[in-house]
Amino acid sequence: MDISEVAKRSNISASALRYYEEKGLIESVGRRGLRRVFHKNVLDRLALISLGRAAGFSLDDIAQMLSANSPPQIDRQMLLDKAEELDRSIRRLTLMRDGLKHAAVCSAPSHLECPKFRRLMGLAASGLIEPSSKTPAGKK
Amino acid sequence: MDISEVAKRSNISASALRYYEEKGLIESVGRRGLRRVFHKNVLDRLALISLGRAAGFSLDDIAQMLSANSPPQIDRQMLLDKAEELDRSIRRLTLMRDGLKHAAVCSAPSHLECPKFRRLMGLAASGLIEPSSKTPAGKK
């Protein structure tokens, strides 16, 4: 498969694939002329990478996990750690979500006068909850 | 209050405060010599900013929300939209967390042979779930 085929099948841009190769996350089996040729195994590996990214691992983390073992045998403790981390995120986001929902319907004259809202503000101000979304998602 | 006082009370660094002022998120009431002087109202505003950040709003979003109204009257629909977005994030993260937990205890010889894991891989590969944590948090 050439790079555009892999890009299509993996939903990952060609430039990102080259970047991944440079970082050692994937390999091409050789070249046809200048062009990279990939084995279809790379698709599994890319799906694994996408999964890792979706779980919040950095590319460097993923590189470590995938290095030196194929088929990839992923450290179970690392998975549990990440699961716990996700759990914390979930709790934080849930708190936020509920606070926002309340604020949206709250009848206090100003949000600043709503005790619930102020409690949430206090939490945020004290650093108990931190920004997390990589997709700012509020941009128009 | 001078900037270091505000920094201490708000848990936000002085350089960040200057940056916020430059972006129009906060204002100082004047100068004492070169030094900025802040009114204590700025603390509420900063708590609001921290809350917005924690909810996943970008500084530009927050600037919009806070502009042209004090006391700040925040658009209720915007809050609901963000709450829904958080809800989607929560569902995605929950899926991930459960998948990771399973993977950690799964008895399949390789994760690649576990059907649950493969289903998750497929979801990630098809872009149904995207990276979200700004805290990569897996770095040692």
Added chain:
DNA sequence: TTATAACTTCAAGTGAACTTGAAGAGAAGA
């Protein structure tokens, strides 16, 4: 008065994960 700590500005740097652009090479089709 003098030292110094705390402020000031402005430009540039950081990190993560890519993307973009320029310039060039080579394969496939007509």
Added chain:
DNA sequence: TCTTCTCTTCAAGTTCACTTGAAGTTATAA
């Protein structure tokens, strides 16, 4: 053969929310 399309490399740019550094100013303590 010629054209065109897709690939190649390499350097630099992008985004966001700040931080850092250098050089300068000033309020306050001794």
